[in-house]
Amino acid sequence: MKTATLPPIRVAPDFRQELEGVLEEGETLSQFVESAVRSVVEKRKNQAEFVRRGIAAIQETQRTGSGIPADQVVARLEAKLNAARQSQVRRSE
Template sequence: MKTATIPSICVEPAFMDEVARALAQNESLASFVETAVRREIQQRQAQAGLLQRGLAATRHNSAAAGIPAQVVIARLEAKLAAARQRK
């Protein structure tokens, strides 16, 4: 399998110093960058999955008969009143 390279980028010298200080013992800059890119991809995939599940839940709840907000608020207010009476 052929390999590909991630394009190099120009950064400020001060930032490059920060990166060098952040490297673990015996860690190369290339492995650090690869790890960072992989983590970012995983994070974005997780966010996309969360968004898709949220949109699907919204579509499902829109199609199904949900509980009206007024009913939910009334139930919460009743619980709060009961808790205040117990005090």
């Protein structure tokens, strides 16, 4: 497979100097940029998959009616928080 180049990007001279300052031993600026681009692509793919799964889970919950209303969840969390606070107060006395 034939390789392709990424478009050149303009950066301020001080930023380029900062970039060059963080390169590892033997690493080129091109290798660094490629690695950074690959990382962001992977992150965005993972993020899109996470959102897709979340939406599917919401739709499944709506379809089956198996969800718990938000006010009940919040009430349970508040009860746990209050219990933890009370426990903390008792320990400090």
